[in-house]
Amino acid sequence: MLGTASQAPTRTRNHNGYLLRWDGRGFLFDPGEGTQRQMLLAGVPSSAVHRVLLSHFHGDHCLGLPGVVQRMSLDGVAHPVAAHYPASGQVFFDRLRHATPFADLAEIREEPVTGPGRLAEDPAGVLEVRRLEHPIETYGYRLVEPDGRRMLPDRLAAAGVTGPDVGRLQREGALRVGETTVRLDDVSEHRRGQRFAFVMDTRMCDGVAALADGADLLVIESTFLAEDAVLAHRYGHLTARQAARVAAQAGVRRLVLTHFSQRYPDPRAFEEEARAEFDGDLVVAADLQRVPVPPRADAPGG
Template sequence: MMPRMLTVTFLGTAGSLPTPNRSPSAVLINREGELILFDCGEGTQRQMMRAKTGMMNLDYIFITHLHADHILGIPGLLETMAFQGRREPVTIAGPVRTAEAVELFGRLCYYSRRLPVRALELEAGDIVRMDGYEVEAVRTAHSVPSLGYCLREDARPGRFRRDRAVDLGVPPGPLFGRLQRGDTVGVGGRIVRPEEVMGPARPGRKIVYTGDTRPVPEIEEASRGADLLIHDGSLDDGMADWALETMHSTAGEAALLAKRAEAKMLVITHISSRYSDEPGPLLGDARRHYPDALVAEDLMKIDVKLRDR
């Protein structure tokens, strides 16, 4: 069986101000061809074109908060999708007042083609269930109502122990498939249960995206053992007071959280314009605590691999 694809594309990695090299916040996840967008700063649809990600299989846009640099790309993206023939509904999910923002976009913009849009307001702990995975809203701490998100795949069945099945008298063929699907089978007067021939369940993948936030316990808990943590790291550690005042995180704070959570990979994003051309100070601060930390760049892609445990 081919490994299941889970690719993260950083469409926009800028802080509050875009720069020539960084677009406003947007992160796209492609899971086996199904697209999920987190935040949608201005120009997101053009970034999707540049990254060749497609957009027609996008059903959900999860917004972390309603600051302009995280939402102003929504009307343009919807218009582009409609021009390309999209007719199925798109859901825009986010914190309190998301429905109001969606309604205002509809009133302000003369859309040339109507695309059904559903608003979904979430609170921390709410879960949106998908086919084979879920997205949970996580409490964050920013200057306006905000949420982070944890994408969590379902656990996978353990490996099929073929030799054990044969030892128990199960002949190769359809009964193997039934056992792998969780069915109990009868062979020669004996009952063989799936747990006798299947190894331990294997974890699905987990990706956490914080949006703009201070480092908070809820994000740390959601990130425990995450395959990928995408955390606000707007400022270097020398600007810790400003990070606290503006309700952002320093790169070092994000790295310490990732280290405590034992996240498998850390990427810091929402990069202040003061570091746009040279993010070295952020990388240095992060790697003092988390040696493999990365600073996100526009159009950077990461393939998140499956693991056995």
């Protein structure tokens, strides 16, 4: 959590910034003003970023992009970095990308978002995108890891499959052991890929539910409390209660609330309100906090 404020930062909350680390891949979401320094404080090098994803072009979600991009060049980041953002804001991306003169050495691959659906294939999984409801064009993102197989040690032992043969069986799907053919399905069970969802700056809409559906980790804005629900709807935002209700209905395993308005001095109010709707794993985010993706579920198919 590189920053958890909304439009106005506070003494304890920087503008937005969220880094997802997944199997050696780094996804930087909504780098607001000050993100470069927050990354230093968090011990995150610029080389840890493989994709930058902007939900929209309001300043608290993108004004840190120039510093991050220039730092990548300064640090000599060797791998290409994909940049995703609403295509309608191309002029704003161009201004941010080249905000000042510098030795432009990093390879930034522009991959603007033109609509909902499947966005990109990444070694970590499939990136999906959904349209959200905000005064300007805004998108939410979702990373879906491919389904796999969970090997069952007792069945492997009973079948006589050990050592390197386990890997061969996983690659080939079947293995001859003595006079018997052991199939992968015989010694394993379905393992659903894990899912991460990022929902920022939106009033309630179909896209919110689609992104949250079955997420193991949901990072979602909760700018307002329910007492200010009229303001939330007017400005295109969610309340903590709405975010928690979505999480409960979507079967979210770990819910992370963020993007808090500076009008509320006590973050405990967000937790209290959310608890009325969601009784699962809940985090009220703080700057520089690390929130792990929940471990894989042990239940078959889970």
